[in-house]
Amino acid sequence: MNERRSDVLIVGGGGAGCSAALHLAQRGARVTLLERGLVGSQATGVNYGGVRQQGRHPAELPIARRARALWGRLAALVGSDCEFEVTGHLKLARSEVEEAELVAYLDVAKAHDLPLRMIGRNAIHREYPWLGPVVVAGSLAPDDGAANPRLLAPALARAASILGADILENREVTTLAHDGTGFVVTAGHETFAAPVLLNTAGFWGGKVAAAFGELVPVAPMSPIMLVTEPLPWFIAPNLGVVGGNVYLRQIRRGNVIFGGGRGENDPVTARSRVLPEPALRSMHLAIELVPALADAQVIRSWTGIDGAMPDGIPVIGASTTTPGLLHAFGFSGHGFQLGPAIGAILAELVLDGHTDVPLEPFRIDRFAATIDANKGDNA
Amino acid sequence: MTVAVVGAGPAGTRAAEVLVQAGLRPVVIDEAPDNGGRIYQRPPAGFRRSDGDLYGTEAHKAQALHRRFDQLRGAIDLRASTLVWDVRPQQLLTLRDGRSETIGFEQAILCTGAMDRVIPLPGWTLPGVYTLGGAQVALKTQGCAIGQAVAFLGTGPLLWLVAYQYAKAGARVAAVLDTTDFATKAWRTGGLLRGGRTFLNGLRYVGWLRWRGVRIVEGVVPEAIEGDGEVTGLRYRTRHGTHHIACDAVGIGWGLKPETQLADLAGVSFAFDPVQRGWLPVRNEAGRTDIRGIYLAGDGVRIGGADVAELAGARVAWAVVEDRGLPVDHAAVARLDRALQRQAKFRQALDRAFPYPHRLAAGMADDTILCRCEAITAGAMRAAATAEVNRTKALTRIGMGRCQGRVCGPAAAEVLAAALGCPVEQVGRLRGQPPVKPIPMRTAAAG
Structure with a gap:
């Protein structure tokens, strides 16, 4: 059989996979990345574009901090800043309960050296006079910002291929196996082999994990x-809000990009679609935050498919069944900012055997008990 | 549940007519304040130009269609000034007076009509440049010309019709510049005569314009619309050299393209049509699609003109009647099918006589603004050319603006295909996203 051999095989060309390809190639590893469609077609490419640390789960903050540093040097890393701009991230409270949540997060931020400034009831409307009366307070993360999500994966992939990585698009993986000595992956009539396999397949990461006997409760989200x-x-x-039901930013060209609610999807065809009711609700929530937007026209909407985990944080780290298999998927709608760092971390795990970021909270087997229990119920 | 007809032009009117005849009470939706579609668009109340002035040689058809529609008014649920901005299974999302309303349907006949197909050229974003259709609408619904001295540029029957209508209405037509070679047209004459009237009308318009001393040039290569902040002239090339004409407005258009966004959002399959050189929704002779409950007719599926649209609208309505298990007038259906077949042959000849000059689009200069909504040049698209049009859109923002690529899409596909050296069908088509047209943020769910 005609196999294409490499040191590391990556399944999934989103931000994490493309960044892993780049970081591995930088250190001389022979890398092959297989992407079902085009790189960045799903969650990485069609998200809101927030480059945000504020509000993240404490376990994610060390990765987010590392990612933020990479975003700052993105132009040097991939030859494009992907329109990254440090705009600050202003998280808004619309009630006293929400305000209390912002205050509580100050301690989390402090523990991770994340600069954050609380803005009270009077100051918030003075500093941001265009905010609606529904807003009662906010907290500003001055180092956060936004970027153009459509540019990230292609830029990372381009930089990786310049360094010799094989970025293969339109390669839908058909079978995955470990033959005792290494991984054998087929995509159509092609066969790929490597001693190391990285699973960065987003929602479909669940399928890749399942091929190696690891069941993960990951659900498609759009x-x-x-x-x-x-x-x-x-x-x-x-702009964001406590609870996250709407988020909004204006790019320099003048367009206001906002999000909220979920569309529908079909993971089999990888198609997803905006639904009118939640789209209309997002418009309503956006106007509540910034009333001046009431007369603006919405010209387009879109969505994609990401993997959602029950606890809202991804799976990152080694497989518990198969040596040489590393996972990073299920970013639950907030992986865009993390992507560049995930690739760096995976490269370290592959080449050094360790990384300085604590990954314990992201273990793939953290739901094993629940899954076994559910199995029992079904039996 | 009801039958919905989207679009009250020639196709939609005839569809509604058959549905009413079969005992149904369809919901008929149109963006315009009244029926007629673009071609037979009704003037606003109090407008005093005669039908002859408004519709020219087609006045009797417009009158017949309007008369029929007026008779149907009590038997249909007419929603005028209403935009359908998205379609879901068995649901249309509509917008009227700033409010969104969901209209349920069992069958929807989409008669969404057409818009001008344009080829960007330097200066086309200047104030004073209109599409041929836009220039015609200004005349029909507002009784005004787009300028004091108007040049018309492009190809196809509409070019000559609009120029004729302008001159007839008393406007000064500075020139009619057709990018199709006269030889091409002459060569196809035999084929055209098969259909007859449209071509004879065309000849009449050309003859009349010549007789009036209007400058007419065929086989031109447009170079630029000139002006600084407003149109002052138009520069073009012929085999005799470069020429310049003074004008203060320009109407441009290279045939029409179907408005297929709703069919796309409904999930209907598309196929590349090599004659009309575009991706068109697939439907059978009766107008049925591969999506249950979605039917298509008229110029919104494939450009055939108003006569074909009337026939196709009636035909598709019979398909709906049949699918609802109601009695069908088979003789009427057979008559419609025969007439549609005759028209198809004529249409093919017309398409070949006025081909879309895709090389003109593909060869536009690098600094030409290709996507006017986002101000993206042809050069920027070439520099970012990737094997697929949606990816190139993602990298360059081409087709991402207000019009969602409805204006620049066909030309952008030609530029991309030429840059990649592949057939235009290979670069794919821009995927539609709701809303079909811009909707205000304050659109609140109602009803």
Whole structure:
């Protein structure tokens, strides 16, 4: 059989997979990346574009901090800044309960050296006079920002291929196996072999893991994004809210990009679609935050497919069944900012055997008990 | 549940007519304040130009269609000034007076019509440049011309019709510049005569314009619309050299393209049509699609003109009637099928006589603004050319603006295909996303 051999085989060309290809290639590893469609077609390429640390699960913050540093040097790393801009991220509270949550997060941020500034009831409307009366407080992460999600994966992939990585698009993986000495993966009539396999397949990461006997409760999710026609620029920071049911930013060209709610999807065909009711609700919530948007026109909406975990944080780390298999998937709608760092971390795990970021909370077997229990119920 | 007809032009009107005849009460939806579609668009109340002035040689058809529609008014549920901005299984999302309303349907006949197909050229974003259709609408619904001295540029029957209508209405037509070689047309004459009237009308318009002393040039290569902040002239090339004409407005258009967004959002399959050189929704002779409950007719499926649209609208309505298990007038259906076959042959000849000059699109200069919504040049697209049009859109923002690629899409595909050296069908088509047209943020769910 005609096998294409490499040191590391990567399944899934999103931010994590493409960044892993780049970081591995930088250190001389022979890398092959298989992507079902085009790189960055799903979660990495069609998300909101938030480059946000604020509000993340404490376990994610060390990765987010590392990722933020990479975003700052992205132009040097991949030859494009992917329109990354440090706009600050302003997380808004719309009630006292939400305000209390913002205050509570200050301690989390402090523990991770994340700069954060609380803005109280009076100051918030003074500093941001265009905010609606529904807003009662906010916290600003000045180092956070936003980027153009459509550019990230192609830029990472391009940089990786310049260094010799094989980025193979339109290769849908058909079988995955370990033959005792290494991994053998087929995509159509082609066969690929490597001693190391990285599973960065987003929602479909669950299928890859399942091929090696690891069952993960990952569900498809399709966050809805919308964009308005260009308006005079007035919204500087990237806006979020406690609870996350709406998020909104204005790019320099003037368009306001906002998101919220979920569309529908079919993981078999990899198609996803915006639904009208949640899209309309997002418009309503966006106007509540910034009433001046009421007369703006929405020109387009879109979504894609990401993998959602029950606890909202991804699976990252070694397989518990198969040596040489590493997972990084299930980013649950907030992996865009993390992607560049995930690739760096995976490269370290492959080449050094360890990384300085604690990965314990992301263990793949953290749901094993639940899954076994459910199995019992079904039996 | 009801039958919905989207679009009250020639196709939609005839569809509604058959549905009413079969005892149904369809919901008929149109973006315009009244029926007629673009071609037979009704003037606003109080407008005093005669039908002859408004519709020219087609006045009797417009009158017949309007008369029929007026008779149907009590028997249909008409939703005018209503935009269908998305379609879901058995549901249309509509917008009227800033409010969104969901209209349920069992069958929907999409008669979404057409818009101009344009080829960007330097200066086409200047104020004073209109599509041929836009220039015609200004005349029909507002009784005004787009300028004091208007040049018309492009190809196809509409080019000559609009120029004729302008001159007839008293506007000064600075020139009619056809990018199709006269030889091409002459060569196809035999085929055209098969259909007859449209071509004879065309000849009449050309003859009349010549007789009036309007400058007519065929086989031109347009170079630029000139002006600084407003149109002052148009530069073009012929085999005799470069020429310049002074004008203060330009109407451009290279035939029409179907408005297929709703069919796309409904999930209907598309296929590349090599004659019309575009991706068109697939439907059978009766107008049925591969999506249950979705039927198509008229120029929104494939450009055939108003006569074909009337026939296809009636035909597709009979398919709906049949699928609802109601009695069908088989003789009427057979008559429609025969007439549609005759028209198809004529249409093919017309398409071949006025081909879309795709090389003109593919060869546009690098600094030409290709996507006017996002101000993206042809050069920027070439620099980012990837094997698929949606990916190139993602990298360059081409087709991402207000019009969602409805205007620049066909030309962008030609530029991309030429840059890659592949057939245009290979680069694919821009995928539709809701809303079909911009909707205001304050659109609140109602009803």
